[in-house]
Amino acid sequence: MRGNMRKEYQLNNLGCADCAAKMEKQIESLDFISVVHLDFVMQRLKIEVKPPMDSRMVKDSIYKIITDIEDDVRIVELDESADFLSKSEKNDHDYDHELDEKRSIRVILFSSVLLVLPWILEMPTFMASGLYFIAYLAAGASVLKKAMNNLLKGKIFDENFLMSIASLGAFAIGEYPEGVAVMLFYQVGEYFQGKAINRSRTSIASLMNIKPEYASLVTEKGVERVKPSTVEPGQQIMVKPGEKIPLDGHVLSGNSMVDTSALTGESMPRDVMPDSEVLSGSINQTGLLTVQVDKKYGDSTVSKILELVENASAKKAKTEKFITRFARYYTPVVVGIAVIIALVPPLVIQGALFSDWIYRALIFLVISCPCALVISIPLGFFGGIGGASRKGILVKGGNYLEALNEVKTVIFDKTGTLTEGAFQVDEIYAVNGFEETEILEKMAAAEFYSNHPIAESIRKAYGKKIDQTTIEDHQEIPGGGIISTISGQKIVLGKMAFLQQQNITTVDYSKPGTVIHIAVDQQYAGYVVIRDQVKSDAAEAIRGLKEAGIKRLIMLTGDQKAIADQIANSLGIEEVYADLLPDGKIEITEKIMRESAGKGKVMVVGDGVNDAPVLARADIGVSMGGLGSDAAIEASDIVIMTDTPSSIIAALQIARKTHLIVWQNIIAALGIKAIVMLLGAMGMATIWEAVFADVGVALLAILNAMRVIRS
Secondary structure: OOOOEEEEEEEEOOOOHHHHHHHHHHHHOOOOEEEEEEEOOOOEEEEEEOOOOOHHHHHHHHHHHHHHHOOOOEEEEEOOOOOOOOHHHHHHHHHHHHHHHHHHHHHHHHHHHHHHHHHHHOOOHHHHHHHHHHHHHHHHHHHHHHHHHHHHOOOOOOHHHHHHHHHHHHHHOOOHHHHHHHHHHHHHHHHHHHHHHHHHHHHHHHHOOOOOOOEEEEEOOEEEEEOHHHOOOOOEEEEOOOOEOOOOEEEEEOOEEEEOHHHHOOOOOEEEOOOOEEOOOOEEOOOOEEEEEOOOHHHOHHHHHHHHHHHHOOOOOHHHHHHHHHHHHHHHHHHHHHHHHHHHHHHHOOOOOHHHHHHHHHHHHHHOOOHHHHHHHHHHHHHHHHHHHHOOEEEOOHHHHHHHHHEEEEEEEOOOOOEEEEEEEEEEEEOOOOOHHHHHHHHHHHOOOOOOHHHHHHHHHHOOOOOHHHEEEEEEEOOOEEEEEEOOEEEEEEOHHHHHHOOOOOOOOOOOOEEEEEEEOOEEEEEEEEEEEEOOOHHHHHHHHHHOOOOEEEEEOOOOHHHHHHHHHHHOOOEEEOOOOHHHHHHHHHHHHHHHOOOOEEEEEEOOHHHHHHHHHOOEEEEEOOOOOHHHHHHOOEEEOOOOOOHHHHHHHHHHHHHHHHHHHHHHHHHHHHHHHHHHHOOOOOHHHHHHHHHHHHHHHHHHHHHHHHO
């Protein structure tokens, strides 16, 4: 059975957030559409079509809905590999935007001059009326045209309808300057809104400037430029200084500094050399690198980041959904109230004039446009997601960003999350005349053929080249230790029980850690203690979470209780569950979630394959993405690309700032509108003030929402 067909479109010139919501709703109602998401901020439409369905018919249906609602939208179908805008489309979009800006400025200046000339020159009424009419047509022709087209299609209650009724009503009752002012201020507001929204789009699109445009593939004929998506794992690519690394791989030759700030938010470049791993989307700074590709483009780091951020806005927060529903009913209700204000008082109040009450009703119409809310709320959440991604934190949706504000319990996995997940020799003890450096050298030689992580940590601690010719015999006993002959000496290496089995008396060591003992020719020589090192910022993360008001901090691990308790105590975590298998972690997590029901959300932070089920089960799953497994990243809702626990604090701060800004916009927009409506109904406000309040509130809300992008 064939799966759903995915389609993606760029909607250039989409300027009305309320219209975008209507488009999404109508497209969603089509029988053959299973999934639809229209992102107004990035002017991007994504749909999934049920099979079997003709591609041309889908396209025609989508085009008709969009152009019926906003006929000057230019629709561009995108291929699967497109980023936010292809290079040619960006150029076309920028050019169109510049033309619109220049046209708007000319219209605003021309209408403004005609509006003030009658006052300056003290013209007679008939001449002034003529200039006002010309100024009105110059400023409002496009609005009137859109309102008429929509009216013929049976679509009313949009911003064009509201502005047309308000301005024509002002002309009808002889308030010519105010009729012009409605259209003029509306155009001024649209101009500044357009600039603000375009700036936010540019800011967000700049976050996506990590997509490589080509790969320099090494072939038998030489180096050839190809699309990254055509390169297969195992092939070799060349990356020159200043170029983006197009695919994940490891360095075969060359030394360089690599800038990973676009991926992780870290400003410090990383040194790479042969055998170093390099990630797509990072920038090669200093040396020529030859890289062997390890993953297809679709599985690469840059592809996953692009997919996560592009799809983030599809998962809307409750506040966004509420505002969309609210706007749907808000405008018709206000129009209904305006009709009542215009007609009822003159009929029931003695001496009341229709002209006065119609004027008051017009104020209601002007101020009722919901654009400030419809634009600024999703812009605030998208800005929060964008601001987080600048710091190497990928949030998969506005719903998760909003949910961060409700977190009261955080559960940490230990290994790879709070600790480095890599063994390291932490202590060396030598007895019976042996030196510390001597026993480390003999241990490293004995471990030469072992692939065990403990063996690797011992060889790394030794740090010198091992003379392989000195190793005369090597025997590794699974679950026990190693017996080796090096330079004629019998070396026995392993845990205390293993050496005791070989009739060697050892020193007892009771502190947490993995202890490897060594004997030389049956004489006990000492031991090394190997521990998983706590991440440098783990204590800072725990302290910051407590200061942020997190009530309960818990650590889960499959490690021994003594080791778990030692690490938890050093970090300030009071609740620890150790010796857990994956199903045990799920069981404990579910128990904690039952205990936390109604007291806030539970966040789980992990990194490994065995953490994926717990991450998926939690209210919010956070994975350490830089070194974490693909399974954990897939199962999580938030990905920390830097692998630093302290980034969780930054995520909470961004979530709280986003929440604050979104509610500032909601309260300010509704509050100011309510005040002006009330003043207008009482005859204490003019249309001038209503228009200024409407466009001013929208502009302020947009500018306020943009603050979170720079978080």
